[in-house]
Amino acid sequence: MEPNERKIPDLMYRVAVGALLFLVALLVGISTAHAVEIVPSVGVTKATTDGAETQKIYGLALRGSMMPMLRHETAIGYRSEELYNGDLKVTMVPITGSVWFAPLPVIYAGGGVGIYATSLTYRDVLLIPNTTKTSVGAHLGGGLNIPLAPMIAIDLNTRYVYMEEHATGLSQGKFDPDFWSTSAGIAIKF
Numbered sequence: 001m002e003p004n005e006r007k008i009p010d011l012m013y014r015v016a017v018g019a020l021l022f023l024v025a026l027l028v029g030i031s032t033a034h035a036v037e038i039v040p041s042v043g044v045t046k047a048t049t050d051g052a053e054t055q056k057i058y059g060l061a062l063r064g065s066m067m068p069m070l071r072h073e074t075a076i077g078y079r080s081e082e083l084y085n086g087d088l089k090v091t092m093v094p095i096t097g098s099v100w101f102a103p104l105p106v107i108y109a110g111g112g113v114g115i116y117a118t119s120l121t122y123r124d125v126l127l128i129p130n131t132t133k134t135s136v137g138a139h140l141g142g143g144l145n146i147p148l149a150p151m152i153a154i155d156l157n158t159r160y161v162y163m164e165e166h167a168t169g170l171s172q173g174k175f176d177p178d179f180w181s182t183s184a185g186i187a188i189k190f
Helices: 003-033
Strands: 036-047 055-067 070-083 088-104 107-122 131-149 152-162 179-189
Touching: 036 070, 036 152, 055 179, 070 179, 088 131, 107 152
Parallel strands: none
Antiparallel strands: 036 055, 036 179, 055 070, 070 088, 088 107, 107 131, 131 152, 152 179
């Protein structure tokens, strides 16, 4: 066997190994490049207070991967509702942090905590001063992240938020700020 014939298999082996390493590096790079997503959403919310009606909730979340089956999320939202026949308007801005367990790429469940800035605005004729309170709450929930394209998915999410009761200036004295929310959004990966 001549020395040139031996070099060709060595060269082919090196090219194959190099191509394999390049492909692995490319795939790792792509998965890392799409590890973060931004999720604008809109949905419905319903307080657990008697007589509360379904209202809209708006949100914006930033999600990332912690490990293969764990995702983290930081989100901000806005919701508003009227209680006690319009005598009290409750406006809430939640800033939350969540950890989602995702056993499959399209389904997740988990929970987290948040800071909830809550404004209580009373009807003018009641002569009760408006108040703003910041409190801590916790939530449990889950959702679906259904891919539409390589970098876009539909995100469906539901959660239940637990908070301590808020005192009011009304004769009812307190109200329970716990609420359900269900939202739909577009997850944009980058």
